Structures are given as structure tokens and as C-alpha cells.
Amino acid sequence: MTRQLPKSMRANERLHAMIPGGAHTYAKGDDQYPENLAPVISHGLGAHVWDVDGNEYIEYGSGLRAVSLGHVHPRVSEAAHREIDRGANFARPSIVEERAATKFLETVPTAEMVKFAKNGSDATTAAVKLARAATGRELVAICRDHAFFSIDDWFIGTTAMSAGIPDGITGLTVSFPYGDLPATERLLRENAGRVACLVLEASTQLEPPAGYLVGLRELADRYGCVLIFDEMITGFRWSETGAQGLYGVTPDLSTFGKALGNGFAVSALAGKRELMELGGLRTTEDRVFLLSTTHGAETHSLAAAIAVMETYTEEGIAARLHALGDRLAAGVREVAASAGVGEHVVVRGRASNLVFATLDAEKKPSQDYRTLFLRQLVTGGVLGPSFVVSSALSEEDIDRTVEVVSQACLVYRKALDADDPAPWLGGRPVKPVFRRRV
CATH class of the missing domain: 3.40.640.10 (Type I PLP-dependent aspartate aminotransferase-like (Major domain))
Incomplete structure (x- = not known):
């Protein structure tokens, strides 16, 4: 599957012209995504986001792990709105x-x-x-x-x-x-x-x-x-x-x-x-x-925080995050093993805070293989710099993500067999945030 992002690419150019790095957080930079596959977000709802080109994604690591209840959570948004109308x-x-x-x-x-x-x-x-x-x-x-x-x-x-x-x-x-x-x-x-x-x-x-x-x-x-x-x-x-x-x-x-x-x-x-x-x-x-x-x-941010804490304690959100993460980790490990890349696509961390490692043929961390994997995720409709879940994800979202990962693992296996991921990168590899030179 190919996914076209012409509006996102133009928006990225404008962002770089005005904002150092093109984003206000280095971890959101377009160098963290495959070339020409760095979507610029229009809006989000729950665990889904849409880019300015109209493409929809299931999102992980929302807001660098900040949006753990999902976008536009009713209880949080209503609390913030009430205080905005009373003064900030x-x-x-x-x-x-x-x-x-x-x-x-x-x-x-x-x-x-x-x-x-x-x-x-x-x-x-x-x-x-x-x-x-x-x-x-x-x-x-x-x-x-x-x-x-x-x-x-x-x-x-x-x-x-x-x-x-x-x-x-x-x-x-x-x-x-x-x-x-x-x-x-x-x-x-x-x-x-x-x-x-x-x-x-x-x-x-x-x-x-x-x-x-x-x-x-x-x-x-x-x-x-x-x-x-x-x-x-x-x-x-x-x-x-x-x-x-x-x-x-x-x-x-x-x-x-x-x-x-x-x-x-x-x-x-x-x-x-x-x-x-x-x-x-x-x-x-x-x-x-x-x-x-x-x-x-600022009143509306503090009101939002109160609503978040109430939601966590009253609804058992931490337990839900762990349950969703367990389901995702089990699914990814199963399809990775089935594709013969179980030792190369590795899910790590606590269930509520999952990340993935992309390892080369010698089982060493590889930015090239990370690029390959991210490209397959994005084109499959999964925006996943990590596998950190939000409570807004449904079991259907998790299952769809596992399907996309399954297809990504088949491509990963082809690259390992060829001993060269380059044909599947689509351009320059993604880069680590902390590096001395651009």
C-alpha cells in the first residue's frame, strides 16, 4: 500500500522555514519518520488521528505519552471548557x-x-x-x-x-x-x-x-x-x-x-x-x-488535571492500559515469530509503556530496519513511534495494529534474507534524537 502526503510535505517545508527543527519537540521531528512519510496532524479523536491529507491512523505514544486517555476525552475537555469561560x-x-x-x-x-x-x-x-x-x-x-x-x-x-x-x-x-x-x-x-x-x-x-x-x-x-x-x-x-x-x-x-x-x-x-x-x-x-x-x-490546565486524576482513580485506567498493552505485546510477538523475525522485532517494557526494538541480522539495533518497520506501519495506517497505548484504544484497534505489524514483519523477513534493507527504506533512514550533527 502507498500513502500520499502532499499537503503534509508542503506543511513540513513551511514548518522548517519558521520553526527550528520543524517542530516544537525534537522527538516529533520529521527526521524521526521515513522520508516523505511524516504526516502533519489535522485533528484527533480517541485513539485515532487524521493528517492534513485526510489519512486516518491508529495512534500510539500519543503526545509523547501525554495523552493517555485519548484525544478529546469528554470529561477532561468539559472540565477545561468550564474554566476557560471563568477566566484563565x-x-x-x-x-x-x-x-x-x-x-x-x-x-x-x-x-x-x-x-x-x-x-x-x-x-x-x-x-x-x-x-x-x-x-x-x-x-x-x-x-x-x-x-x-x-x-x-x-x-x-x-x-x-x-x-x-x-x-x-x-x-x-x-x-x-x-x-x-x-x-x-x-x-x-x-x-x-x-x-x-x-x-x-x-x-x-x-x-x-x-x-x-x-x-x-x-x-x-x-x-x-x-x-x-x-x-x-x-x-x-x-x-x-x-x-x-x-x-x-x-x-x-x-x-x-x-x-x-x-x-x-x-x-x-x-x-x-x-x-x-x-x-x-x-x-x-x-x-x-x-x-x-x-x-x-492556568485554570483550565489544572481543571483538566483534576478530571484526569478523577478518571484514573474512578475508572481504573492504569489497569486498562496494562490489559491493552498485554494484548498488543502478545499479538506482535506472535506474528513476528510466525514471520521468522521474532528475534529482530522485539517488544519491550511494561505493558502500559511498550516500545519496540528493530534489530539487524546480527541482532544489533538498526536505524535502517527501524525505518523499514515504520514505513510499513505508517502506510498501513498505524502511527507508531512506540507501542505506548492509550485507554481510548479498542480491542479492534489492537487487532488491526497486529495485522499491520504482521505484514511489516513479512517485509522485514525479505530484507533480512536479502541482507539489505535499502530497497524498502524509501529514502534516508530515520535518525536518533540525540546526535551531535544533523
């Missing part, structure tokens, strides 16, 4: 701020205080700032096995896209491997009295080894550093109480976003009162300029 922003706090904070602390009872912002980077950088202020230390220790924490210098300086970040700032960030307590303790011991915080996702594609998170909590206490969980992805997808609630380990600070707003711009910094109050008006310590954002308390 005021000179003093809105009562919606009190309602949102109350609902958040009920939903994530391991947190004692919360402050809202508009994006995850600001919240996570604020957590780092609090940790440095509370400990009087400079070094930030990040988990090297986790892909992204912030657009700010303390993290981006450690990536391949470090242009513009002074070495002096990059040198203040060190790293530790996930799941390895002895290695983390060595890092803390070698930098005794210098590490302000440990920053990590409690879980990503791998479940935490037995005793790991408890051990990390003990290390943080023993060495006097702040334990920070980035819950941008795990928050609500793992459980309604976050990864911290699921695994029973309470961090000092945690950050939430993505699923919190179902596409609306809202994030949260949450944690222990003694730390959070350093950014408040009830402290005797030196004040921390924490989160002070003009739009952080």
Missing part, C-alpha cells in the same frame, strides 16, 4: 489551585506538598535546585540508563547535543547505572559530601531488581543526599499512585507530567514538606527561588 489567569491564586493540589495529594499520598508548572523540565530542575539548597552540595547524580530528564544545562550537557553548555556546568553532573547498588555506593563514596541528589526513573523498560529501590533509599539516607524520582512516564501509567506507590518506596522529591494533563500543559513537583517549604514563605532558611511561572496556575 488572575492576580491572585484561583480556587482551582487549591482543588488541584488537594486532588493530587489524595492521589499520590506519599507526597506532602505539590507545586504545579507547565513542563517536566522545569519541575525536575526545580527538584535539583531544592536538593542543592538543602544539602549545600553541587554534584547531581543521574541514572545513565534513562534517556531524558530536562532541557536544562545540568542534564543536556551530558548528551551528544551539548553545544552551548559550558564544561564547568557539565562537570557538576555525574552518573550511576540502573539496578547496581554497589556501583552507586562507589560513586557516593568517591564523591563523599559532594552529591546533592540521585535522579532516576523508578522503572522504565526494566522492572527494578528485588530490593533495588529500597537499597537506593537507604544509600541516599546514609550519604545525606536527596532521592528524586522522575515520574513523568511512570506517574499514573504504572499505577494511580505512581511508581512510588506501586513499589512502596517514597522519594524525597518527585516530578510528574505527561499523563497528568492528558495533553494539557501541566506538570508537578511534589515531595516532603521540609524540602518543599524551602521555596515557600514558612522557612527560616535561605529562600529558594523555586517555581514561579506566569502560566503555572
